[in-house]
Amino acid sequence: MKELFYTLVFLIFFTRLSAQEFMLSSPNELIRVELHQPDEVTENWYFKVFYNESPSEKALIPKIEMGLARNDEGFSSNLKLRKTGKIKSISEAYNLIHGKRSSTSNAAREVTFYFRNDSGKKMNIVLRVYNDGVAFRYEFPDKEGNFSIDNEFTAFSISVDATRWLEKWNPANEGLYQQMQGDSLRGEWGYPALFHDRDTIGWYLIHEANLNRTYAGTKLSNTKDINTYNLVFPNPGDGRGTGKSKPDISTPWQSPWRVIIIGNLATVTESTLVTDVSDPVKLKDTDWIEPGLVSWNYWSSNHGTKDYQIVKKFADLAEKMGWKYTLLDWEWDAMGNGGNLEDATAYINKLGVKPLIWYNSGGDHTWVPATPKDRMLTHENRVQEFTKLNELDIAGIKVDFFESEKQNMINYYLDIVEDAADFNLLVYFHGSLVPRGWSRTYPNLMTYEAVRGAEWYNNVPTFTMNAPQHNTILPFTRNVVGPMDYTPVTFTNSQYPHVTSYGHELALGILFESGLQHLADRPEGYYSLPEEVITILKKLPAAWDDTKFIYGYPGKNAALARRKEESWYMAGISSELWEIEKEIALKFLKPGIEYQLKLVQDGEHDKAFKISDGKVTSEDTLKVKLLRRGGFIAVFEPIKSLTK
Structure with a gap:
């Protein structure tokens, strides 16, 4: 009976390894990442990302291939998983002097996958799944010496059916974002890149964070396969040909984080995931810094x-x-x-x-x-x-x-x-x-x-x-x-x-x-x-204590509310070629407080304002009218508490 028990345990474990190496969910269970072995089509280990708000079982990102090539060794198609580390809980709070939120907190689950290549050389992949996205990075843990990275094989498989907002790569990052779907363009694209998968209802923004002296900046390229966005190094001609495109590293070494902010459009807009995974402040004195x-x-x-x-x-x-x-x-x-x-x-x-x-x-x-x-x-x-x-x-x-x-x-x-x-x-x-x-x-x-x-x-x-x-x-x-x-x-x-x-x-x-x-x-x-x-x-203000998404859709309109101390500032714009009206719930205001409202919206023509005052609470709604290509702001300053 004892032998039968251990046999069953072995078979269950072996089946799990054959089909799916590991699964890690965010603390709120809305995001799930699976680690999969190479298959007939894919030579490299890959992640599969699911967004659990989706009405379907379709993966939000069906494949994120991984791997690196060093000048001495390859760490991609020849990787063997040695072990999976224990799941760690990440819980952090920190302050920012300027940005969209002064006091920030985040929660994640982290696991490290320990790989070896055919030569027995080690490479780890650290995965974190946050409530608002996914981050992973590579590690060379051994103290072996100095190398260059010849290639990074990180690649995101994204269907052309997904709607995307991409900016053609240029060294100054001053291009226009293009909305694309279906027969999208091939090319090199700058960060960040926004995608919306209608089947899974998920929005996601691809970026990188905590880039430091040990690496080069990367960008996205789908020149080889229109459905696959590879991370690529800078072009040799950038900076008038000065500097090396491929980065030099010294081990032990960690790459920048590859970041995917995931959720609805509000989650993406309000996210601080890029700073969440970046190094804490290194300056001893910051009192002199004034936005x-x-x-x-x-x-x-x-x-x-x-x-x-x-x-x-x-x-x-x-x-x-x-x-x-x-x-x-x-x-x-x-x-x-x-x-x-x-x-x-x-x-x-x-x-x-x-x-x-x-x-x-x-x-x-x-x-x-x-x-x-x-x-x-x-x-x-x-x-x-x-x-x-x-x-x-x-x-x-x-x-x-x-x-x-x-x-x-x-x-x-x-x-x-x-x-x-x-x-x-x-x-x-x-x-x-x-x-x-x-x-x-x-x-x-x-x-x-x-x-x-x-x-x-x-x-x-x-x-x-x-x-x-x-x-x-x-x-x-x-x-x-x-x-x-x-x-x-x-x-x-x-x-x-x-x-x-x-x-x-x-x-x-x-x-x-x-x-x-x-x-x-x-x-x-x-x-x-x-x-x-x-x-x-x-x-x-030029720095904010909080930021809230109000409404919007990229390319059509956008409205956010930002708080400074106890006052709120809301702003909205439109690119539409006709007038629009919006009725906005003021739920972002603090309950039980009455606010003095100053509303400045489009007036009779595009160079005129209509200015009005009022008193509102979080239970009220605000009606605004925008001219074509118009906009408005509303300022809410607390007057008194309505609670005894």
Whole structure:
């Protein structure tokens, strides 16, 4: 009888191994990941991902193939599973100085799969299943030496029937997202990539996080198979051919996390999974880091910083509006018409505003000749320059034109951020990579461009008609994964005109999150607004305590509510070519509190507002009307408690 018992146990275990190696669910049981062995079609081990809200048994992602190739060994089709580790519970809470949520918590289950290749060399795969997604990464645990990674075989099998929102890869990450379904395009695609599988009702956003000095940035490519999105390394020509495309590693080693945010559209939009899996803060002192609004003269004046008188006008704007910062953009080293850099910083600081300053990242990796382009290149350069900036009471630096995500450039980004932190300098990047979670690790990194923002009204006439739809996609794609320096809230026109309403433009200051929020219009564009709107812009936060999805669909409309302390700010926009009306439940407000409402929506025409006041609670609904390509904002400030 005892022998029979052990035989049955062996058979059950063997059957389980033959069909399915392992299954791991999220703590809330909504997401399930299965590990499967290679089969006749698939050479590599693979994950299968299910979303349990689905009405069908179909997998949300039927196959995620895995594996790596080192310059000395392969770790893909030749892998044998040695053992599966014990399931661990992950429960974490942490704070962020800026972002969509100041106090963040997450829960996950984690397991490690221990593999060997034919030579007996070890590679582990660590899997975490969170309530809002999946993350996995590779490990080489042995202390063997130095290697290069020749290839990563991570690949997502995604049916062409899934609706997708993808941005064609470009080194500055400033393309337009395209909505595709059916005969979708082949190509290389930047992060993050959004997918909606109608059969399983699931939404998912593919990204990577905690990229560090030990790897290069990756992107997605379906050039070989239209249904398979492979992770690929940077192109050799990126950064004018400087740097190696394939990363060098030293073991023991861990890869960045491969992240898939999963759920309904609200789950995806509100997720903090990218920072959840990133390294905790490395700075000992963060009290000096202050998010804030910034006046910016480039959008309206192009060569504004070259003119001392224009610099003064934008400093005056920041002072009158109560904004913390003003930016001295390119050409500050050629400033004239009554003053130079020293005069400008003295004037700005006397007003109680803090100056920020622009730099070309420089070096042989960029084609852009704009100066100064030699101040960031080495540690010695940076120490010398940052010492001067401290003497001028300059609060932070904008560094531009990186044009590569090769490993050498990842190191360059992090060198700048770390050295700047030693001098209490804020940092933000333009012409850059998309956020990978660094703002948690280095909170002095305030924002990134990596978006086709309002600057493109200066660049091409086509952005005029692209912008409305593009703006409604960004809250569900690019801005999900980290701060986004779109430079919003522009009412007047720059090189090419708007077709969005004033209500639409006003809403972008709330809808788009950025630790340094550049409001890009010229001073008269703000001074001519109604007093109620000016008052809102004076008090507008640049960092939030909470964020809630209200409604939306990428490419059509979007509405979010964000909380700062006890006040809520809600904003919505539309790209539709007709007027729409929305009735919004105010359940995001704190129950038992009465709020003073200030509603600013589209008026009689696209350059007019309709402003109204009222008192509301969480049990009320709010009716809003948006013109075509329109928008609205609503501000809720607590008045009193309704409970005894």
